[in-house]
Amino acid sequence: MNKIILLKxxxxxxxxxxDFEFSTEEMPTPKDNELLLKTVYVSVDPYLRGRMSDAKSYIPAFELNKAIQSGIIAEVIDSHHADFKKGDFVSSNLEWKEYQISNGKGLVKVDENEAKLSSYLGILGMTGLTAYLGLMEVGLPKKGETLVVSGAGGAVGSVVGQIGKLQGCTVVGITGSDEKVSLLTSQFNFDQxxxxxxxxxxxxxxxTACPNGVDIYFDNVGGEISDAVLSNINKYARLPVCGAISLYNETEIQMGPRLQPILLTKSATMRGFIIGDFAEKFPAAIKQLTAWLKDDKIAFSETIVKALIIFLRHLLICLMGKTKEK
Amino acid sequence: MNKIILLKxxxxxxxxxxDFEFSTEEMPTPKDNELLLKTVYVSVDPYLRGRMSDAKSYIPAFELNKAIQSGIIAEVIDSHHADFKKGDFVSSNLEWKEYQISNGKGLVKVDENEAKLSSYLGILGMTGLTAYLGLMEVGLPKKGETLVVSGAGGAVGSVVGQIGKLQGCTVVGITGSDEKVSLLTSQFNFDQxxxxxxxxxxxxxxxTACPNGVDIYFDNVGGEISDAVLSNINKYARLPVCGAISLYNETEIQMGPRLQPILLTKSATMRGFIIGDFAEKFPAAIKQLTAWLKDDKIAFSETIVKALIIFLRHLLICLMGKTKEK
Structure with a gap:
């Protein structure tokens, strides 16, 4: 039987x-022009929390009693498709199943020799692209500027800071543990x-950490942390809004100080984005990230948990660990 | 004696x-390379409220016991300066005095035959430029889009709506009286x-007024009106923040729903600006506005109050009339 994880x-x-169900189904068999995939890595991301509710968002909600979907690296186990052969590895938005059928649409081949497979879900995947394009296209960093990153210990934040350094910025990270603080400055090249x-x-x-004020605030969290950064922004500051992790599990609309007065007095720009907004820039971004990776200019950390049943606990830890303590 | 208005x-x-003092001083006399100006029109604007407090803002606070300053049209009464002659009219940021001396710096000659003098403080002055550049540079209107303007009955808002119509947008104004509602649709070309x-x-x-959603929200007011508009924005909406009139007289930080989640889910951009951010675009903007004015494509309204002592009451009416009722 095939193993699957449903949203209940x-x-x-x-x-x-x-809220979840670990279930089984008949083992699928590929027909002509189809292939059988076996899941190797599943990406478990904070944004999935949004898809579990039916609030209008940038992507549709998950359907109940259907398998959850996210970025997955899979191995081709059996192919009746001209473009793929047994042993290929692919990356795509797929279902949380141990095995699944694909018609090949949306699959991107990934090369184990170019970078390790899991990196195609991270630094060379959605999180790396989000960091790179969010900072470069929305944050518009200039040499000598000060960049503050919240959620700095996360997959996106830790890369944003390193790219900021590569652009000549002073980089300050905000994070939630002393362990991450020391990781950011020792391993990820943050100044503070x-x-x-x-x-x-x-x-x-x-x-104190930003004596020249904050020129770019890469916001992964929203909430009171962002309020504290906003009170330190400079004229013409850019504020890419990449996530609002602190608000994802909230059930009521959260209140905070009104932002219009500070955006007005600072001629500042706050811009929300998702990575799909910059789809046409993916190839160039992946090229740059791959080059930095090969030159050891960017470090990244991964949390890998083995075995399908464990995904679920990992998901919960991930989502819960980033919510505000009540 | 010369008449002046001080901030007390x-x-x-x-x-x-x-908070104000109507005072007198010795009549000034111009020396070499100076000229004597007589005030003709004084611009009384909501942003002056900000300059009356010492909160950090985009322009410095007025000094106590000194004359207030704002945009003024003045007549050259006596000139010892090569570039100006008696009878010239000039526009500049000047002091609230009946007469004052200038060394010519910052004075811009205005032509009574090209447009009526007061228009250089309005449609061809700061308010017209704010409307034009705020909409064109920050709002980025495209044909067929829906533009909502708050403070639509004001000097800036009424022009923003008309320019939006000239760009092919559907334009909806929000204002505070039935009289202004009918003015907006009958005289200023707003759709609703x-x-x-x-x-x-x-x-x-x-x-209801925007069945296709809101693509551009030109925000003059902030506060709850803006909350209502924001809940109707489209993907990739642009939100120029031109003013926060509803908050100007507030003495405490105002709270409202956090904006990051909506900016994020809509990939929307909220950008504060002041007109000085676009100084290099003034000549082209004035040229366009003058052309529209000559072709009767833009209407504008003025509230003109005569006599120096009355400025003060006008100022108070202007500032008070636009605050939120408590």
Whole structure:
């Protein structure tokens, strides 16, 4: 039997195990022009929380009692398709199943010899592209500027900071543990990092860390952390909004200080984006990221959890670990 | 004696007459390379409220016990300066004095035959430029899009809507009286206008008025009106923040729904600006506005109050009339 993970009900607030179902189905068989894929790596991302609710968003909600989908690296096990052969590895948005059939549409071949397979879900996949294009296209970094990144210890944030350094910026990260603070400065080339959980006055700490003010704020979290950064922005600041992790599990509309007055007085630009907005720039971005990776100019960390049943717990840890403590 | 208007103390909340002083000083006399100006028109604008407080802003605060400054049209009464002669009219940022000395720096000659003098403080001055450049450079209107303008009955808003129509947009204005609603649709070419004071569900009213959603929101007011518009924006919406009139007289930081989630899900851009950000585009903008004016493609309204002592009351009416009712 094939193993699959379904969304059983829409989570209210923080997701729990009861919202999911670990199930089985008949083993699928490929027909002509189809291929059989075996899942190798599944990408488990904070944005999936949004797809589990039916609030209008940039991508449709998951359907109940159907398999969840996300970025997956799979191995071709059996091919009746001219473009793919047994042993190929592919990347695509696929279903959370151990095995699945594909007609080849949307599959991108990935090369194990060029970079390790999991990196195509990370630094050379959605998170790397999000970091690169969000910073370069929305953040518009200039040499000598100050970049602040929230959610800096995350897959996107840690890459944003490193690209900021490569662009000649001073980079300050905000994160939620001392361990991540030391990782950011030792491994990811950040100039400074702040643990917001142990910093009593975040606004003042950012002011101290950014004596020339904040020119770019790459926002992964929203909420009070962002309020503290915004009170330190410079004239003409750019504020790419990449995520609002602190708000994802909230069940009511969250209130905060109105932003219009500060955007107005600073002639600042706050722009939300998703990576699909820049689809035409993917090839150039992947080329640049691959080059940096080969030159050891960008480090990245991965959390890999083995075995299909464990995905689910990983998902929950990932989503829950990033929500605000109540 | 020369008549002048000073800022006596910083208003707290709504300004009152006690915050100002109507005073006199010795009549000034121009020396070599100087000229004597007589004030003809004074521009009284909502942004002046910001300069009356010492909160950090995009322009410095007015100094206490000194004359207030704003855009002024003046007549050259006596000239010892090679570039100006008696009878010339000039526009500049000048002091609220009946007469004043200038060394010519920053004065721009204006032509009574090209357009009436007061228009150089309005449609061909700061308000017209703000409307034109804010819409064209930040709003980026495209034919067939829907533009919503708040503060639509104001000097800037009424011009924004007309320029939006000239760009092929559907234009909906939000304003605070039935009189202005009818003015917007009859005189200023808006497709529809909404009186927010008599509309119980503004969010629903905007949805009805904009069946295709809102592509551009030119925001003059901030606050709850803007919340209602934001809940109706389309993917890739542009949100020029030109003013936050509803917040100008507030003494505490105002709270509202957090904007990051909606900017994120809509890949929308909110950008504050002041007209000085686009200084290099002024000549082209004035040329275009003058052409539209001559072709009767843009109408504008002026509120002109005579006599120097009355400026003050006008100022208060202007500033007070636009604040939120408590």
């Amino acid at each position: 009900k829409q989570p209210f607030g923080k997701p729990s195990l009861h 990092a702040i643990n917001y959980k142990t910093t009593p006055n975040l606004k003042a700490a950012i002011r | 103390k910083q208003p707290f909340g709504k300004p009152s007459l006690h 206008a909404i009186n927010y004071k008599t509309t119980p569900n503004l969010k629903a009213a905007i949805r």
